[in-house]
Amino acid sequence: MDLIADVLLAAGALGAGLYCFVLGRRLNRFNDLEKGVGGAVAVLSAQVDDLTKTLEAAQSTASASARSLTELTQRSENMSRKLELQMASLHDVHDAPQTASSNPTQAAVQTPSEPMFVRHRGTERPQ
Secondary structure (H helix, E strand, C coil), X not given: CHHHHHHHHXXXXXXXXXXXXXXXXXXXXXXXXXXXHHHHHHHHHHHHHHHHHHXXXXXXXXXXXXXXXXXXXXXXXXXHHHHHHHHHHHHHHHXXXXXXXXXXHHHHHCCCCCCCCCCCCCCCCCC
């Protein structure tokens, strides 16, 4: 009886050893960095690192653009206020009486008492 138990125990040990050997080889192929899942994990890890760097660069560019846009918006609002103030002051100037001496450009625009160009009909030009 002891002999049969020893033979069965040895056969079980050999079967477990063979099973561990096959399982070890499969696990090595599974973790292989070129063909197996280990390689896929390594590639995905590298892609995640690249995407993280790209995302950080995009975030810094977006924040710089947002700052620039904010500054430009503030400048345009300031210019809008100045233009509104100038338009309001022009309405006040338009209502005030103007004299030729106070505005030299207006004096040049005023119509003279004589026409600037005269056309004589019936006279012939010398040739």
